[in-house]
Amino acid sequence: MALAGLPLDWATPWAALLLPLPLLAARLLPRRDGGAGGALAVPDSIVARIGRAEALAARGRGRAALAWLLWAALVTALAGPRLVMAAAALPASGREIVLALDLSGSMERIDFALDGRTTSRLAAVKRVGADFIRRRAGDRIGLVIFADQADVAAAPSFDTAAVARALEEARIGLVGRSTGIGDGLGLALKRLADAPGPAKVVILLSDGANNAGQTTPRDVAILARELGVRVHTIALGPRDLADADGEQDVVDSEALRDVAATSGGRFFRVRTSDDLAAVADAIDALEGGSARAPPVPLRRDLWPWPGAVALMSAVALLLARRGA
Template identity: 45%
Template sequence: MIEGFSFASPWAFLAVPLPLIAARLLKAQRHYARTLTVPSSVVFDNIDGVQNGNLGAIRSFTAILWTVWLLGVLALAGPQIIQPVVALPVSGRDIILALDLSGSMERKDFSFDGSSTRRIDVVKEIGAGFLRGRSGDRVGLVMFADEPFLAAAPTFDLSAVETALRNVEIGIVGRSTAIGDGLGLSLKILRRSPARSRVVILLSDGANTAGATSAESAARLAKTLGIKVHTIMLGTDMKENVSSATIAPKRDTVTLADIAKTSGGESFLIKTNDDLRKLVASLDKLEASSVASPSVLVEQNLWPYPAVLALLLCLAGFFAARRAT
């Protein structure tokens, strides 16, 4: 017996003797009612070929019928192998990426592959690179501008979070920067989390210019809840064009640094592509609370094999019968 082998519906084997029972009942009925005509295809001992004395062909045909029937019953019984499989290792950590989606994120002051790149595209690359190294973490995505919104609830399906990240666009919730509200929504989500370690990674390129919650009060709440906040300030040393109709807001590195310090996190300033690469490496070193990964039972269904074999035998018998006629 193969270890872990079982049947999902073992009661199906009760159907094995049904053809014999049916044949016996038909014989009894024919004995008491001579006028009843029974199709030769139903009764095993009355198959075409008896009249011709082809006993070998009859036995072969009967064997095929029984084989098809037994394979069908076996498929109905649902053979399966149940084996324990070690689940993906979990870190015991929930992370929320809180990303700035304000209008200033459209500025093209970063360079990728020799071409100017919008800040929002840099953010997407930062987030995607971070997600690829977060196997075992539950990660969610919060975006904020005039107001915050939950783009992806915390999940182990990191590819779904990355898809949500790459699909967001500037302007869907305004063009201001509500850092406090974005952090507040992130804390609200993590507050309900049972994870041993809860972390917010907040990325912005400007000062808090909107929202009902101040960044300072949100930072104090994070400390109270035991949620660590790591902050990332994005922006280059490129001089602002004061004569332009659109002036990018000044970077508020002090506020973001204070948020990180208050909550026990770290702050980063990204001004160049080298800073960007160092950031991803630094984020990969965030603390983790190891949790034993419980094994899960995985069922491997085997019923298609006898079902397909029975079908093939039926088709082979059908074409053989046509050739014989």
Template identity: 55%
Template sequence: MWEFANPYVFVLLALPPLVAWFAAPDARVGGALKAPDTVVGAFADTNAVRAPARDRKVAAWIAWIALVAALAGPRVVLPASALPTTGRDLMIALDLSGSMERRDFALDGVVARRLDVVRRLGSDFVRGRAGDRVGLVAFADRAFVAAEPSYDVDAVASAFDAAAIGLVGRSTAIGEGLGLALRRLADAPGKARVVVLLSDGSNNAGSALPRDVAQLAKTLGVRVHTIAMGPKETTEVTGYDPDVVDAATLRNIAEVSGGSFFRVRATEDLQKAIAAIDEIEPTRTLAPAAPIWRELWPWPAGLAFLATVAGALWPGRRR
């Protein structure tokens, strides 16, 4: 299927005949000027003017028609499939504190760091979010944006793969990480906005309290799904233990904001949590296929150029 983007431009085809009609000499006046022989003799044959031949006129018409056709914008529509879309903005807040180096999870049957497991499963999760605008926030002593919200999920997944411990300290500023994720979602009112927060520790850095930031999320209408990662939590130990996760706080954040809470003690639990979030926040809706046009105007434009050059170089008769 092809068409012209600006078909009304074809009215310009009538321009040369109109110009010739109105610019033609009056029929009542002769087209020649009689001059004395003394004046005519002053002109040598070398000063004669070339008159356009019929072939040059044909070339001029070809050039004009091709130029008008190019201005009309010929194009052909290419087949395109429907695109996945959700209208959702999703931010991932990832804990990069020192405890993520613990080797108490398994990956492909081998003992692995928590961070390695999260990077593998998390990047796969991000790549599967086609249709969402996804971003990544990492936090430890403080929070930073590792990937701005984007529909380019492959680029965000690459940032996920590159996440490393020690970039911003080794503590756990849960409130700061969640707060920065909410800030990045504040410019998208009217959309479904979601945060997935993963942590394996307790809030021990930053000035923002997690419960206060959870209330802000509720006010903004942002759902926060939380993942508490680690074999032990604060309610299961006595005394100080740096290797425990504050599951109660993460559960409270999810409940206040209207999200879901997931307790992860092993790699299989994290896989189930990610699958559950995929079901809660589906991505498999299709928007109408957007037309993709292939522009054809360079072809008539090229023909107009060649015809113009040919007409300029064509030999004419002399008068």
């Protein structure tokens, strides 16, 4: 349907089913008995008033018309008519990015600092990561979380604000407490497999060693290279597995370095919140490209117009009844 050359659609078209509701109510609800039928002898003195009765009947028909107009306007407003207007394609970077975040139990460790206070690794990642995502306007970006299993927390989208909120709402335990780096990276690659952009990137952040899942990080890194996906890896935490001296929940920097090198990405070592912020800035400067995002249709709501008609009909009906 079109209006002045512009397509018209409806937010809730099912509301049109309410239009015949008064007719159904009149037909199904029991009528009041107005008395027995039969002939009625009308005295001559009343005949003179018949003209007035006809005027009253006409006035009643007018009130009925107003009531129907009020109902039709209300139903139309509820159906939500909208004009659909084409919008120009938005500028975009051409980058397709998936952030793969380790959400294992070790991310609860409190050994980072924010605003002068000691905080958990996850809190620091949320602060820096959400800011990183929000300033990626023009990129299509998504979020994968992994631990025992991997899950898509936010599908790749140009809505960077929504993806940032998904990161801020991430909680330990949603996907387990172990560290399945290979599965997390594999799911990120799956989300990028059919992406249209010329530059496909995974940013993989982990603070542990691969100890869960069905795949190894190196095998998935080889697949990433074959698919043309660069994987930038971030090793998070103060200690490395190579010099841990038996300490638990330390990061396997060598494995993450190997993933980045195999796929053609870069490896970053993060021990503090300042390091994390510097990495976000460095990755910001790494990727380039140009493209255009698909145009987003703009919709202009028209429901206030039938809503105004309903309001005026209600006022007119009220005045008509008072004047009766």
